[in-house]
Amino acid sequence: DTAVSQTPKYLVTQMGNDKSIKCEQNLGHDTMYWYKQDSKKFLKIMFSYNNKELIINETVPNRFSPKSPDKAHLNLHINSLELGDSAVYFCASSQDRATQETQYFGPGTRLLVL
Amino acid sequence: KQEVTQIPAALSVPEGENLVLNCSFTDSAIYNLQWFRQDPGKGLTSLLLIQSSQREQTSGRLNASLDKSSGRSTLYIAASQPGDSATYLCAVNTGNQFYFGTGTSLTVIP
DSSP, rough: OOOOOOOOOEEEOOOOOOEEEEEEOOOOSSSEEEEEEOTTEEEEEEEEEOOSSEEEEOOOTTTTEEEEEEEEEEEEESOOOGGGOOOOEEEESSSSSOOSSSOOOOOOOEEOOO | OOOOEOSSSSEEEEEEEEEEEEEEHHHHHHEEEEEEEEOOOSOOEEEEEEEOOOOOOETEEEEEEEETTTEEEEEEOOOOGGGOOEEEEEEEOOOEEEEEOEEEEEEEEE
16 A cells, blocks of 8 residues: 555666656645655755646756646656656655645656666 | 755764764745655655754654754664664755755664
């Protein structure tokens, strides 16, 4: 009964391709997030999203776009992949954005762009 | 802009020792602060959550403190065990964003 799941776990692809990473949470949370963790282990928020509002980190290239088919899913689409996109991408969820509860993280998707 | 720093970047201690991990942040306007644990190749697991109105939280051998005015939090681990070896991350919630520190990599030597 995984709370936050991501697929795929590993993704190896060529530069220039378009790829998607899926995220699902079964916690009934209203807010979901995408984070990028680089090779130095620094974790940086990319998006936070609920059914009312998308907040985008201004440093995120517009090649990255979140798509939410419903409240339990927030997928990450990446167009024209670049070498620098190689990282671990984490999905997370919480009850709401200004929450008094914790965030729950998925296991991560390790993306390698060749 | 909020900046979160963790010191030290790496720490190695013998089993049984008590230790303190430090987290500092530049903007005291926060909703809460969380401490997470990350094992190699894994996601993050929440350890403790301190609301901005609280001074500390305890869970088992872990105690986290928060001094919002000075922009500091500490995570105290008592009687460390080899299973505590992991990277510990603090994260500040400003209401719109979560800002993570760079982490402290802890190794507890048996």
